[in-house]
Amino acid sequence: MQNFLNNPIGVIVVAALILVYIGTYILNKRTPVPEECRELFDNVSCTACSNFTCSHKGK
Amino acid sequence: MVVATLNAMLINNVILSQFLGVCPFLGVSKKSSSAVGMSGAVMFVMIISSLVTYTIYALVLVPFGITYIQTIAFILVIASLVQLVEILIKKFSEGLYKSLGIYLPLITTNCAILGVAEGNISSIYSSDITFISGFTTAGFTALGTALGFGLVMFAFSSIRERLDSADIGEAWKGIPISLVTAGIMSIAFLGLKGII
Secondary structure, three states, rough: OOOHOOHHHHHHHHHHHHHHHHHHHHHHHHHOHHHHHHHHHHHOEOOOOOOOOOOOOOO | OOHHHHHHHHOOOOOOOOOOOOHHHHHHOHHHHHHHHHHHHHHHOOOOOOHHHHHHHHHHHHHOOOHHHHHHHHHHHHHHHHHHHHHHHHHHHHHHHHHHHHHHHHHOOOOEEEEEEEHHHHHHOOOOHHHHHHHHHHHHHHHHHHHHHHHHHHHHHHHHHHHHHHOOOOHHHHHHHHHHHHHHHHHHHHHHOOOE
C-alpha cells in the first residue's frame, strides 16, 4: 500500500485504466443492441452462480 | 509455438488441470450450442486480452517499476476489453453478436482469462527474451488455452445432453452426475501428461 501511494505513476496508470473502463462501459451502454438480437436476452439461461440480480441468470 | 499451443490445450488444460473457468464449465454446458457460443466468446477475448496485457506489462509496468499493480491493471484491461469487443460486435457484426453477444458480459468475471494473462507473465516473460518472441508465445499460449477450453466445454456439454435422457438414479440427476463426469474427464486428461 505504501509502495502504491509513494509512486505516482502507479496511481496514474490505475486511474487511467479506471477511466478507460468507465468510458468503454458508457459507450457500450449507449450502443443499441441490434434489432433481431433483442429477444436473445429474454431466453438466456446461465446457472453458473447464485447471483439473482444478474441479467443472465436462468429462470 | 506448436508445443506451447498443444501444452496449453491438452496437458495444462485450463479447466481440468488448473481448475480455472469452472463457473461457465458447469453453468453454460447444459446445451452444446451454448457451450460452443461461450467457447467462441472466450477464445475471442482470451487471445486479445493476453496480447494486450502482455504488451502493457512489458512496455508500461516493467519500465516504470510498477509491476505490483499487475493484477488490478489486468482486471481493468480485461473488463474494458470486453466492453470494447461488445461495442465493435454490436456495430459491425450482427451475426457474431447473435451467437456470442449474451456470453460476452459473463467473460468479465471468467477467472480463466485473468489466469492466462497472469500465467503468461509468470511463465513466459523474462528480461532475456525479446518483446516480439514473448508476445508471440503469449498469443499461441492463449490460443491453445482457448482451444482446450472449447474442447472440454463441447465434450462436457455433449455428455450432459446424453445424461439428460439416461436412466440414472434421482439423487444423481443434475449437478451430482455432472461433477462425477467432470472428475472422470479430469483423470482422463491426466493421461495426456508426458506426451510433450
